[in-house]
Amino acid sequence: MNLFLGIDIGGSSFKYGIGDSKRGLQHFAIKRFTEKSLEAFQLVMREILDESQQWDIQGIGIGSPGTISQPGGKILGTNPNLPFFSDISPAELVPQGVTLPIYVENDANLMTLAESTLRPGKLCIGLTVGSGIGCGIVYHDQIFHGAHGYAAELGHSIVYPAGDACNCGQQGCVEAYSSVDGIRRRLQRKNSPYAGMALPNLIALRNRIPELDIILREGEDALIRALANLCVVMDPDYLILGGGAMDLYIYDVNRMQIQIQHLLPEAHANSIKCEIASYGNRAGVMGGIILCERNHYRNETCIQKDN
């Protein structure tokens, strides 16, 4: 029974799972790491591979933040949460001696890929709301990378010219307003006592603390504006919201759909559906499995053709 290992690298943990597209996830778990270094990463990876030996694993699909060169899967983009995690080839992610094929993709692309398999043939745009804002586009069942692998960087589209500073050096990016880090930075700038509070508490308190409610609502509104502009040029079937902060319902997907429709030309407005990621926080892992599975069977077909 051919199975695949999907790993989703986050800012503070690895999520991983084993399965395939037909049977879904046979196993899912999370490993937190405290030390942020490539060596620590490789140790966690070794633990995961040791655990996985009881299954017939055919390959590894890894989701990472940042820009990933394709083909090849080299991690290029820098990530403020994982500063050491750049200019790394797939082989460096696993312990020496591992001979399984490894495929690396941007984590938001994998989340969108997984969700797109539940909406076959549809034009899907996926968003991950967490410490940053991730975005993926799947068109004709393929991840859209753009001409140079930089596509779908919605987090750095500018919604408020001369707005709040973003980590990227620009002003007014959606990430500066809508990501969890952006929200914290905006609270800090207002000397808010809530800037360092754990996200679940922060969200739970919004109904009682207007200051929190305003900042969270402004984050939602910035995302609405960026998504409406994206819809105007891409005309997708689905906007799919996932990521850690969406698991906590940081933004109201029903309100988002209505507000996005208000910002679109009338004829176009009703064609967009805004939904929560069906795979929840497992979407990235599932995407890694699907990426790996597709490559596995494509390569097999190619070999048969060559014969």
Add this chain to the structure above:
Amino acid sequence: MNLFLGIDIGGSSFKYGIGDSKRGLQHFAIKRFTEKSLEAFQLVMREILDESQQWDIQGIGIGSPGTISQPGGKILGTNPNLPFFSDISPAELVPQGVTLPIYVENDANLMTLAESTLRPGKLCIGLTVGSGIGCGIVYHDQIFHGAHGYAAELGHSIVYPAGDACNCGQQGCVEAYSSVDGIRRRLQRKNSPYAGMALPNLIALRNRIPELDIILREGEDALIRALANLCVVMDPDYLILGGGAMDLYIYDVNRMQIQIQHLLPEAHANSIKCEIASYGNRAGVMGGIILCERNHYRNETCIQKDN
């Protein structure tokens, strides 16, 4: 010698030409119309078809403003310049008895298609600056229509929240700042004596009249912002600017490229090239010819396959 007729329907004229992708344009001309009605349109079309009888025309490719349903080529979108020009099928555009195949596409899509054939395999985004702002996307040598045919409506992406009113009912759309109609409306709102001036004079006077220079510069800046946000999600190879107002150099394509690069993440910035449409004001006509030619040979191939 198989040739194709391309027609580009503008707000005040038909541009048309005869040719194919190998030999280019064998003939090009413009017919202005004064009466704006479907009947007047059909009369001009009759004149063009009569003229074209000396060539071996295999089909007609028509570029129109507005949203065009695909497949089928029905004109759906309304155009403030041609209010009667909506809900029209291709057959209604030509006089009765014409049996040539007719293909209708959005005019900016056709301009981009033509330009993309000069940049084969590249991800091209085309912009037409005229009374409105048109946009087309060509990816893998195919026009990108989005999921419902509404894609590439860059003119209605919002660059300034709560900004100037647009014809579409929204505020702060790029079209409200960067199109010729938008520029006129902004001058009118300032009670400027230049609001009604012919565009070539208006552009020529900008060096002497700061009021004009500011409005034109703000138009360029809005387009720069919209294009930078588009690059962040689409990651194109080329941004190609055409349309009547670009023929008059309303915007400075070199400054645009530099400013767009300033608004992009550093790694991404140098990958974008901003160019003037090589076919100039003939790009739409050439796009119509290419669309028609592609369909002609595709259909022939299909028939051969069926036999």
